[in-house]
Amino acid sequence: MALLExxxxxxxxxxxxALSDVSLTVDEGEVVTLIGxxxxxxxxxxxxxxxxxxxxxxxxxxxxxxITRVAPxxxxxxGIGHSPExxxxxxxxxxxxxxxxxxxxxxxxxxxxxxxxxVLTIFPRLRERYAQKAGTMSGGEQQMLAIGxxxxxxxxxxxxxxxxxxxxxxxxxxxxxxxxxISARGTTILLIEQNARQALAVASRGYxxxxxxxAHQGAAADLTASEVVRAAYLGGxx
Amino acid sequence: MTxxxxxxxxxxxxxxxxxxIALGYTMVYGIIELINFAHGDVYTLGTFxxxxxxxxxxxxxxxxxxxxxxxxxxxxxxxxxLCGLTGVIIERLAYRRLRNAPxxxxxxxxxxxxxxxxxxxQYWKGPSxxxxxxxxxxxxxxxxxxxxxxxxxxxxLLAVVLMMVLQTFVRYSRLGKAMRATAQDxxxxxxxxxxxxxxxxxxxxxGSALAGAAGFVSGVYYGSTWFFNxxxxxxxxxxxxxxxxxxxxxxxxxxxxLIGLIEAMTTQFIGDQWSNVVxxxxxxxxxxxxxxxxxxxxLPNKV
Numbered sequence: 001m002a003l004l005e006x007x008x009x010x011x012x013x014x015x016x017x018a019l020s021d022v023s024l025t026v027d028e029g030e031v032v033t034l035i036g037x038x039x040x041x042x043x044x045x046x047x048x049x050x051x052x053x054x055x056x057x058x059x060x061x062x063x064x065x066x067i068t069r070v071a072p073x074x075x076x077x078x079g080i081g082h083s084p085e086x087x088x089x090x091x092x093x094x095x096x097x098x099x100x101x102x103x104x105x106x107x108x109x110x111x112x113x114x115x116x117x118x119v120l121t122i123f124p125r126l127r128e129r130y131a132q133k134a135g136t137m138s139g140g141e142q143q144m145l146a147i148g149x150x151x152x153x154x155x156x157x158x159x160x161x162x163x164x165x166x167x168x169x170x171x172x173x174x175x176x177x178x179x180x181x182i183s184a185r186g187t188t189i190l191l192i193e194q195n196a197r198q199a200l201a202v203a204s205r206g207y208x209x210x211x212x213x214x215a216h217q218g219a220a221a222d223l224t225a226s227e228v229v230r231a232a233y234l235g236g237x238x
Numbered sequence: 239m240t241x242x243x244x245x246x247x248x249x250x251x252x253x254x255x256x257x258x259i260a261l262g263y264t265m266v267y268g269i270i271e272l273i274n275f276a277h278g279d280v281y282t283l284g285t286f287x288x289x290x291x292x293x294x295x296x297x298x299x300x301x302x303x304x305x306x307x308x309x310x311x312x313x314x315x316x317x318x319x320l321c322g323l324t325g326v327i328i329e330r331l332a333y334r335r336l337r338n339a340p341x342x343x344x345x346x347x348x349x350x351x352x353x354x355x356x357x358x359x360q361y362w363k364g365p366s367x368x369x370x371x372x373x374x375x376x377x378x379x380x381x382x383x384x385x386x387x388x389x390x391x392x393x394x395l396l397a398v399v400l401m402m403v404l405q406t407f408v409r410y411s412r413l414g415k416a417m418r419a420t421a422q423d424x425x426x427x428x429x430x431x432x433x434x435x436x437x438x439x440x441x442x443x444x445g446s447a448l449a450g451a452a453g454f455v456s457g458v459y460y461g462s463t464w465f466f467n468x469x470x471x472x473x474x475x476x477x478x479x480x481x482x483x484x485x486x487x488x489x490x491x492x493x494x495x496l497i498g499l500i501e502a503m504t505t506q507f508i509g510d511q512w513s514n515v516v517x518x519x520x521x522x523x524x525x526x527x528x529x530x531x532x533x534x535x536x537l538p539n540k541v
Contacts, residue, residue, distance in 0.1 A: 052425055071428075073433045076428075076431035084429060088425065088426040090422045090426065093419070101416075101419050102430060104430045
């Protein structure tokens with residue numbers, strides 16, 4: 001049984017249909033990537049999964065449970081962590097407070113402290129910035145914080161929305177290494193990326209979203225090799 | 239000089255009441271960017287609730303001895319609780335549905351809510367000023383040529399203590415952090431597992447409870463109340479919140495005390511009829527040079 005199972009998802013912003021038919025599954029332990037052009041509905045898909053947006057129709061099941069119309073704060077408790085588009089760290093709070101809020105659903109203080117330590121080990125930069133207000137940090141640092149914060153709820157499934165957007169090439173490498181690392185530690189990941197080549201390199205499977213519907217899907221290696229995907233998303237036929 | 243110091247004390251006690259009301263404006267604005275025009279009327283309701291509790295307790299004048307502490311505690315806590323619940327009900331009935339509506343909709347609703355409360359209070363206690371029992375013995379202390387009354391000390395102390403409790407709660411408690419997170423980014427707060435409906439209700443509970451406390455002390459301080467009490471006081475307290483930097487708790491306190499001081503000083507040295515002119519001129523001047531208010535942060539939300 002799939003950990004996440006999205007079936008025939010339809011979502012609208014007012015009269016504009018953002019998702020016309022999205023079905024996808026993510027199995028326990030997988031890294032799955034969702035690629036596609038701007039406006040294809042990648043972010044909407046993630047926002048609907050984590051409950052920030054209500055779908056018009058379709059179902060979302062997580063670990064066998066129907067979470068389609070469950071409130072976002074309950075979905076976190078069910079085990080889905082979401083590092084959203086645009087990072088969305090709390091700008092007037094320190095790195096420490098942001099990480100503590102990531103563990104809002106948890107009570108055990110010593111475990112939380114251990115997890116903060118783990119995040120600071122993954123991202124040493126955050127240790128240097130620990131008492132700094134998040135809004136004063138660079139985009140890359142905020143991205144690390146957003147990922148770290150999402151990890152603090154100890155999610156079984158981590159949703160990552162464009163974690164490499166706007167980062168320097170070196171930092172992009174770091175972020176992808178971290179994604180591999182998080183996956184290796186047993187967290188299931190659904191990754192949205194514009195950087196399709198890199199995304200397919202870390203993922204086992206991928207979905208290609210085109211104007212609100214799944215246009216292609218398959219093993220990451222097959223998608224990377226596919227002529228259609230190469231032409232549209234991997235920068236030509238090279 | 240004596241006059242100045244005397245007005246300093248008068249202004250601070252006046253300001254204490256503004257400050258307590260301003261905290262509610264600033265908290266609600268901070269979390270849902272709504273100017274809650276009904277807040278001044280919740281404060282008036284605080285005076286009415288206090289009065290009703292005192293009447294129930296059979297208090298019509300000054301209470302002395304240990305009973306005083308009991309009476310004051312019951313009246314303040316009772317008014318805080320009732321006002322707090324009123325605030326929660328107002329949010330639930332009038333504002334929650336409009337949370338994603340254009341900003342103008344909840345604003346107009348708040349003005350409507352204000353009228354509703356004023357009319358209900360007029361229906362309850364009539365259109366004229368109502369005497370409020372003195373409750374506390376009010377010895378005054380002569381410090382040189384300056385007179386300090388016990389009730390002035392009570393107002394100032396209560397305002398400062400409540401603000402410090404609030405500040406500590408918001409800064410360090412789990413729910414306080416949830417409130418700040420909700421204020422800064424509602425989507426992100428929900429992704430942390432925060433129930434923003436509960437958090438916003440809690441904000442209304444606390445802000446309105448503080449208005450209830452202000453209601454009790456102002457009743458004792460002025461010795462009377464009436465249904466329209468909250469209009470002017472609410473407007474000045476809102477000004478105080480903006481002056482201090484709306485959304486900022488310490489700012490609301492600072493703004494409240496400043497407005498009280500300006501009002502007292504203007505009344506003494508320029509003339510009673512000029513006090514509003516001076517208060518609002520200071521507001522305009524401050525906003526020209528510091529649009530985010532005295533203590534307001536202007537940190538960008540998006541980097």
